[in-house]
Amino acid sequence: MLRIECPCCGPRDHDEFRYGGDASVTRPAHDDPDPEAWYRYVYVRTNPAGLHREFWQHVIGCRQWLVVERDTRNHAIASVDLARKLSARKSPARKPPA
Amino acid sequence: MASPDFSLSVADCPLIQVEGWDGTLGQFESSLSTSLGTKLPASVGETVRHKGFLVIRVAPRRLWLALDDGAQAPSLAVDPDLGCSVSLDEGRVRFRMAGADIARVLSKCIAVDWRASAAAPGRAVLTSLHHVPVLFLRTGETACELMVPRSFSRSLSDWIADAAK
């Protein structure tokens, strides 16, 4: 059993989570019309034998999507973070309402 | 229930969920805290008891207010620019369990370490019971509650009753 240490809930068996695949791919903007960008996002995977950044959702728990760094050769987990925290860095912060 | 040292009772489970937006969470929490008249649990799994209800943090930006039996729901006005609320009054069932045998019975149901600080009295744990998401609430030395989805509740109470044999 992988034991994933959810930043909210603590270490849990991986069957409390839903896998979401490669987290290193970049989702094009919702209105990006470039088929090549979408093709790459949906299909192309580096699939490394080694450290893999991947999405897991703590679906039977806090329901947060996480980004886990895990070695695919031995399943050792190097880090776990909230996906939102990482993706928020990429998108502009919202100003608090006046 | 076969075990004399374990009891299970089933009750309704009125809940209100409130959730704040990213970025303005601090503001949201302080206004919520003011309108409830209590401080809020800081991290997921923490709870705060206040007149007639228990505040549980179930996700970084999400709180549940679980009402005691017969208690009136607190009046909540959530500023839509800060967050939102939804009533979850009907969708869950509350299992109350107690007895000296409780840790043994629960060990056959959920992967929660009864002796860990994360499961100490007053703590809440969102976890899986036979693949179903449940909220475990430690209420005492030999007592706890589970909030389970209503549609699964009969299956799950059967499962627990069976585990208590």
Add this chain to the structure above:
Amino acid sequence: MARYSAFSIFRNALSGQKNWQRAWRAAEPKPSYDVIVIGGGGHGLATAFYLAENHGIRNVVVLEKGYIGGGNVGRNTTVIRSNYLLDGNTQFYEFSMKLWENMSRALNFNVMFSQRGQLVTAHSADQLDSFSHRANIMRLNGIDADILDRDEVRRLVPYLDFSDTARFPIHGAIFQGRAGTARHDAVAWGYARAADGHGVDIIQNCEVTGFLRDGDSIVGVETTKGRIGAGKVGLAVAGHTSVLGAKAGLELPIESHVLQAFVTEPLKPLVDQVVAYGADHFYVSQSDKGGLVFGGNLDGYNSYAQRGNLGVVREVAEAAIALMPCISRVRLLRHWGGVMDMTPDASPIICPTPIGGLYLNGGWCYGGFKATPASGWCFAHTIATGKPHPLIAAYGLDRFRTGHTLDEAGAGPSAWLQ
């Protein structure tokens, strides 16, 4: 190469087994070959054999990083069937079935292809309808298929759960009588021996670590045993396609996932057919040695570790008993994992690649054992002629870009969902 036969066994028994020859030579790599096949699994070895047998290309080497047959061909649950639905798959797998039916004799190696029949249980009228759709397609393509009702299933496999307490009652089943199993190791060894008989070199403990290039084309490989030149290079490395593909500069729509397999203690005959559970993930057959060989769902995360976890072990055990209550007291002897290329539509990729001299055979997911002979046959053709064999026309790499995917399960591009 001395032929195997009852007579050869008899003669060798009398001479104290001293006169048997090596099944394949212990070859050392030559400086270059016409074709290098990377991967000594079923597909790689079959490819080498058919290159020699069908196309007369004999200056061929198979490079295997470990021992031949140590990959998925040696760790799969050996189910062979041709009950595919989609145009492109149906014909290919039936062609493979036909090759299986003649394999032992063609290779002079008994691969114990046993056509014991395969059935998948159906648990609702809707499911039986969708099985009928499949069966109709099979029949219309000249492939045997039957739909069984509950009583017929019961007659065939009386020990399944027909009780009132069955959580998912059995309504019927789809059945393919020509489906069955084969002795997995024998397939690798049989192809190796037959290829060797045609002069193919088989080199074990020789890992390919990189590619030699001339301009945009690949002209050889780097290995742990040195550089080897080649006219053409065929990649048939099952779960490791991405790793080698990356070295060659290919971008691939592949994820490596782990699938587990299980075997019980050896028992007297109990399970005659291959039986699969239509309500969950479990399927089982009995090996000639007597072990019940079974499997279930993917573990569901990228992995190269060749082993799985306890969650799936439990789920498979639960499903096993749900279908077959008497298996409860049978004891699990061993469980292991295999690393598979999962593609976004769960169909394979065999084709020439955009890189000159490089041919790709991968993406077999959990179903490539049954494809072994046809894959080797068609890949050999593709390498020999430079053009895809008509039977694999649908298995090109560009189908993901164009949308011509072959998604039997309709699960979409997330490998872990299939």
Add this chain to the structure above:
Amino acid sequence: MSSNHKRLSMGGRIDREQPVDFTFDGRKLAGYRGDTLASALLANGVTLVGRSFKYHRPRGIFSAGPEEPNALVTLGIAGRREPNLPATTLELADGMVAESQNRWPSLAFDVQSANGLLAPFLSAGFYYKTFMGPTRRAWMFYEHFIRKAAGLGRAGTDPDPDRYEVRHAFADVAIIGGGPAGLSAARAAAAAGARVALIEQDFLLGGQLLAEPSDSAAAAWLRQTEAELESSETVALMKRTTAFGIYDGNVIGLVEQRDPTNRQPVGEARQTFTMLRARSIVFATGAIERPMVFSNNDRPGVMLASAARTYLNRFAVLPGKKIIVATSNDGAWRTAFDLAAAGAEVTVADLRASLPAALVAEAAQFGVVVRAATHIVDLRGGHAVRRATLNGPDGQSEAACDLVCVSGGWSPTVHLTSHLGIKPAYRDDIGGFVPGAFAADRFGAGSMMGAYSTAGAIEDGHRAGTQAASFCGKSGPAPTPSKLDLGETAAAQLREVLPAGRGKAFVDFQMDVTTGDIELAHREGYESVEHLKRYTTLGMGTDQGKTSNFPALAAMATLRNATIPETGATTFRPPYTPVAIGTLAGRAIGHHFKPIRRTPMHDWHMTNGAEMLEVGLWMRPYFYKQSGRDVNEAYVAEMRNARQAASLMDISTLGKIDVQGPDAAIFLDRVYANGFAKLPVGRARYGVMLRDDGIVFDDGTTTRLAENRFFMTTSTAKAADVLSRLEFLLDTAWPDLRVAVTSVSDEWAAMSVAGPKSRAILSAAFPALDVSDAALAHMGLLESEWRGRALRILRLSYSGERAYEIYVGATAGEQLWSRLLEAGRPFDLKPYGVEALGALRVEKGHVAGPEIDGRTTLDDLGLGRMAGKRTGFVGDVLRRRPAFQAPDRQRLVGLECIEEGKRLRGGAILFLPGEKPYGHGRGRVTSVTFSPERGRYVGLALLAGDVASEGSEIVAVYPMKTETVRARIVSPVFLDPQGERLHG
């Protein structure tokens, strides 16, 4: 002969006060509490216990533990039979019924032992070389007989009457192995303040110390340490518990034997499967003694030296009177001395030319004959050994014997550490494999690390226990290490297989693999140890080669002229010892296999004649028995009633999602292919979502409750996937959108009233509400309360009739359902099931699961206009890929049977009239129903867009029933294309 005649009158760890009766092959025998089945059999003089797999050779008891290759028995009767259990691990209990295996008609006289005569032909892998003719299917004929001959033991076909339990457990430090190393580790870790789980497969703690005399210093140490641990609050002593596998995250699979006898009352858990999650692990699994390989070394009466000592000292059984101890190391001499002290005549044949003087002197004291540089080459005796041929410095000689103890050294038990993919590393100094490098949270101790002396094991355990606790942050005061020195010296290892006599020399006893087989495999090129294993089946039996792996690879190394590390070892896999599949499943069987989901109206359906159907985990009414004799009659009646009067359906299983936030409308606009931003408050809209690859994902209606709030419904099947997908998009792609999504599926009971009389029924049921068309238009929403619960009425139609979806708080669902039926009685309101629902939607041309099959696009389903010219929604770009635009793309059409009496079937394949029905056809029928309106079968189909147009004829071929039906291509909306009934 009297029972227990081989039992000594004193000593051992058996309870002579508690005799235990059992049977073996029908013979009534007795032993004592504390015996294993093996020790009790030996005490009764039973030496022939089983027959081997291939050659049916007589076999006895070889070991005293789970490494046993030979003494496999079947336990229990009827549904509780369990084959292939090593007698050496079975705790003897009253009423135990054991039977020998692989023999017919009896153990002593077995017909198939004639296989031995065929042995020259049955060499390794012979079957790969023959049975290939005369015909293609010849193998099917031979295989029949081969399968019958194969297999050890027989499994029953009845369901298992016993129960199993699965349990979760946690510890700071898990210690696997209760020998001196494990005990000492537990002591240290507990003292440091860690929560310890000590796991031991045996029913007694002590490991190899149990082979020490029961009045020795070792026994005293053991008693003292055990008492100390028992009194500790933080130590869980788990006896009869095997750690069968180690998985990621330090999750350890444990099986506890709760009912060794198979006789406890039905209903009690026979075994418990514990998933132990440990923060750190100490492996203290000991070592397994190696056999010696010589001709006929498999005869009953050949036994591991440590096992003989165990039988003597732990079980007070003297297994022989005239004994040869064949060894390569000092350890086995202890066995010789103890046996001699118990009165046996003992010869030690040691391979080594120069022997430790101290041992030789001690041997003289015990009257043990010593022969240096001597090994056994052959044994004689059928059902029991009689004579040995020894090869020594003076040539060959013969010796009579009734027991041969063998010791080829020891192999550390590295099985568990290998489960995680850690390759064992060879250590030349101990001549064995120890675990490769450990991760920071795992430790090894004792003989599994090559510390072969008791003193060393205890010291090592102390260190490992302390470190493991400290890894968990527990570094309380360590206790003074306890000490016990038995004065053992390191075990010398046997690294080669010695020349033997002419008979078969066995390496793997259970799989009947001989040195000849290994030579043959080598000769034929199967020289990698993995090929050797697979070609000869070495190590593939129920013991997984615990005693045979090392000698085999040593033999192969010799043949290949390679070193042992060059030759390598095969992989150990879980489980360490076989585990019943029932144990792994625990209680999740029968009706507990998957939890059942019930709607709020479930009980009503059950008591009112509903035939139920599983949909996912939900139970839904399929049809109501009062509607007709069978489903076909019932659904037509139910749909007629909906079209003519009104019908009521439980739709609580729909996925329901509360979507809120200032950006909710923007969000929905992106996730649905059709627009939602402009949906007015109080209105509902049908929406379709695509996957990123442009294929249709799910559909449902979403209602705008307020400016910032929507109520989304999804299909029953996709509810969980949709929610998770929405959360994914919000968390990973658009974290800037202020939207909260919450499942409210279980909050609401939902029911649909459909039919021309539905409005009248609503008025009757809710007299206080205005449900007039003015107040509640088609696609409109009405929010209110009913008996204190929230109420939402949506005017939506799936069936094409005027219809309302009514949502009420789940706790009031059944009341409202009954209320509606009561109010609807004058209007002929009747419940209907899923089958009729399906039929109604087919008549109306609505797509559902059979059409939304994960391969169809919006355009395929005729829904392309929903998206219109919109862009920027999920799946928009890839849905424009060339394949989806191809003219022969299969698109949704309606089909109507041309001949009235004929039946269309889902799954029929479509061909053009006159076309040869071969191949994949032009399309397929996806959903069908008998249409009372049209008086014939109609259906939806996916049909190539370029072959035929509306009005033309098509042929539906259904080979499974050899049916061919002519149909006309029509609009998929069979009924009321103008939608007038919605308002009727």
